[in-house]
Amino acid sequence: MRKFWWIELVTAALFGSYHTDAQNIEGRKWWKEAIVYQIYPRSFKDQDGDGIGDLKGIISKLDYIQSLGVNVVWLNPVYSSPNDDNGYDVSDYRDIMKDFGTMADFDSLLSGMHRRGIRLVMDLVVNHSSDEHEWFRQSRSSRTNPYREYYHWWNAENGKPPYRYSLFDVNHDAWRYDSLTNAYYLHYFSRKQPDLNWENPKLRQEVYDLMKFWADKGIDGFRLDAFQFAAKDTTWPQFPAGFEKDFSRYYAMQGNLHGYLQQMYQEVFSKYDLMTVAEGAGNSFEDAHNLVDSNRHELDMAYAFEGVDLAGPEGYSVRQFKEVFSRWDSAFAHSGWLSIFLANHDQARMVSRFGNDSPAFRAVSSEMLTTFIMTMRGTPYYYNGDELGMTDIRFHDISDYRDVSALNEYEHARRTGADLKAFLDRLAITSRDNGRTPFQWDRSANGGFTSGRPWIKVNPNYTTINEAAEESDPSSVLNYFRKAVRLRKEHLALVYGTYALLDRDNPDVYAYTRELDGQKFMILLNFRSRPASCHLDAGLAHAKLLLDNYPGPARGVVLRPYEAAVYQL
Numbered sequence: 050m051r052k053f054w055w056i057e058l059v060t061a062a063l064f065g066s067y068h069t070d071a072q073n074i075e076g077r078k079w080w081k082e083a084i085v086y087q088i089y090p091r092s093f094k095d096q097d098g099d100g101i102g103d104l105k106g107i108i109s110k111l112d113y114i115q116s117l118g119v120n121v122v123w124l125n126p127v128y129s130s131p132n133d134d135n136g137y138d139v140s141d142y143r144d145i146m147k148d149f150g151t152m153a154d155f156d157s158l159l160s161g162m163h164r165r166g167i168r169l170v171m172d173l174v175v176n177h178s179s180d181e182h183e184w185f186r187q188s189r190s191s192r193t194n195p196y197r198e199y200y201h202w203w204n205a206e207n208g209k210p211p212y213r214y215s216l217f218d219v220n221h222d223a224w225r226y227d228s229l230t231n232a233y234y235l236h237y238f239s240r241k242q243p244d245l246n247w248e249n250p251k252l253r254q255e256v257y258d259l260m261k262f263w264a265d266k267g268i269d270g271f272r273l274d275a276f277q278f279a280a281k282d283t284t285w286p287q288f289p290a291g292f293e294k295d296f297s298r299y300y301a302m303q304g305n306l307h308g309y310l311q312q313m314y315q316e317v318f319s320k321y322d323l324m325t326v327a328e329g330a331g332n333s334f335e336d337a338h339n340l341v342d343s344n345r346h347e348l349d350m351a352y353a354f355e356g357v358d359l360a361g362p363e364g365y366s367v368r369q370f371k372e373v374f375s376r377w378d379s380a381f382a383h384s385g386w387l388s389i390f391l392a393n394h395d396q397a398r399m400v401s402r403f404g405n406d407s408p409a410f411r412a413v414s415s416e417m418l419t420t421f422i423m424t425m426r427g428t429p430y431y432y433n434g435d436e437l438g439m440t441d442i443r444f445h446d447i448s449d450y451r452d453v454s455a456l457n458e459y460e461h462a463r464r465t466g467a468d469l470k471a472f473l474d475r476l477a478i479t480s481r482d483n484g485r486t487p488f489q490w491d492r493s494a495n496g497g498f499t500s501g502r503p504w505i506k507v508n509p510n511y512t513t514i515n516e517a518a519e520e521s522d523p524s525s526v527l528n529y530f531r532k533a534v535r536l537r538k539e540h541l542a543l544v545y546g547t548y549a550l551l552d553r554d555n556p557d558v559y560a561y562t563r564e565l566d567g568q569k570f571m572i573l574l575n576f577r578s579r580p581a582s583c584h585l586d587a588g589l590a591h592a593k594l595l596l597d598n599y600p601g602p603a604r605g606v607v608l609r610p611y612e613a614a615v616y617q618l
């Protein structure tokens with residue numbers, strides 16, 4: 050019997066069933082039909098007043114999450130951690146971070162989600178652990194300790210190890226000297242995040258065991274953090290000077306990575322009904338397919354960065370945006386499956402990067418981007434707060450930042466005599482902390498996030514942009530999000546249907562169709578703050594308008610600023 054038959058029943062009762070003959074669809078999977086809502090627990094809701102979000106806080110908002118219509122939650126790491134990188138430095142994979150609560154809280158969270166027809170995907174951080182993990186304590190204690198081979202060490206009598214770039218280190222040096230055993234250990238991220246040695250079968254078995262620990266609790270999936278970097282060439286070749294500008298070419302998909310994933314599949318994934326996704330999809334379509342094509346028995350869906358990376362501090366080209374998403378869609382039209390997203394906890398806010406966060410256009414442009422995410426082929430991943438149209442905070446003072454990468458990069462800039470004003474101006478736009486300010490629940494102090502002092506400043510625009518205000522406004526970004534989610538859930542064509550780009554060279558409007566079993570939808574999105582038209586071969590005279598982010602009649606091929614319209618043809 051399917052484990053989640055009852056979730057499907059509840060979901061069908063809540064949202065109605067699909068308007069198509071679902072029997073004809075090949076390769077139907079619940080995770081393809083999922084709508085993932087990503088929760089950053091540190092910033093979602095604080096229940097105990099210590100200024101840090103917690104599991105009880107999430108529990109108190111489960112009805113809200115259910116009201117969104119989403120059916121999967123991806124939770125950023127909640128394991129024990131000294132929090133050098135907000136939980137991405139795990140010191141005990143089988144326990145809950147004190148700031149977040151207890152295992153009993155976790156169990157209630159999981160059952161509360163399942164009761165509401167929502168599945169839970171956990172973040173699995175096993176490219177590295179914390180330096181405070183017992184494995185690392187043992188590993189560094191002596192060269193002969195049984196845990197030595199759980200990490201990568203280079204003995205100092207052999208000279209300096211070949212340069213490896215670190216993303217978060219103050220000196221960008223991924224080898225950290227440890228005098229205790231006169232050796233260097235490898236850390237692609239911060240010094241407190243030593244990389245695990247996947248070549249060691251014992252380490253791999255430990256990881257499979259801890260994955261089973263969570264799967265046996267009944268969780269529904271794993272997002273594998275930074276896993277494309279997990280395998281290394283441990284002959285440690287010299288990389289060409291300047292390789293760090295394109296480090297992913299040298300770090301991603303190395304060694305026996307696919308072998309490890311196939312083993313993980315055998316040991317874990319094949320035994321449970323899990324949704325699996327790794328952060329990053331290598332450097333080519335071939336890499337991405339090798340991760341997710343179902344005949345290979347590795348992962349379920351690719352999470353590629355080319356789309357989300359398009360928006361730089363100077364903006365992005367709409368033509369290029371269309372080209373990238375169309376190219377990825379066509380590369381996955383016949384096998385494999387994609388994730389569709391424009392934001393996560395490592396990015397500034399979606400509306401600030403891809404839309405327009407000025408008061409005049411914040412709401413409509415958020416809604417337009419939401420329409421895009423909910424009408425593409427691939428599983429939508431939606432970051433908490435974007436359903437309110439939350440915006441970047443843009444800190445200008447380094448003391449406001451909390452992110453290890455921002456703080457260490459600033460220190461690097463200071464030490465190397467860089468222009469700090471220019472550095473801070475850029476950081477204000479690009480920082481991950483923009484996406485990590487607390488969720489804005491209402492207009493009370495701290496946006497209703499905490500009764501204490503928040504661990505990071507709340508965006509002062511919480512007095513107008515908040516859940517309570519949007520709840521009572523039928524035309525809010527929040528209520529539009531719910532409509533868009535409902536629309537996707539009502540039409541399997543929006544999940545599985547073929548995608549075709551229209552009016553390709555239009556520099557302002559993104560127009561496409563989705564089609565399945567004779568059901569055809571047309572999506573028109575104006576990415577500009579001025580009216581724009583599109584050129585379509587077929588007219589819209591007989592089309593039925595299903596969704597529009599403007600009141601009043603749609604004007605067909607002439608779109609208002611950031612207008613989004615979904616038609617059934």
Ligand code: GLC
Nearest residue numbers: 134137174238274275328395
């Ligand atoms: C991933 C996470 C990011 C974290 C890094 C190191 O990129 O998404 O938040 O800092 O891995 O774990």
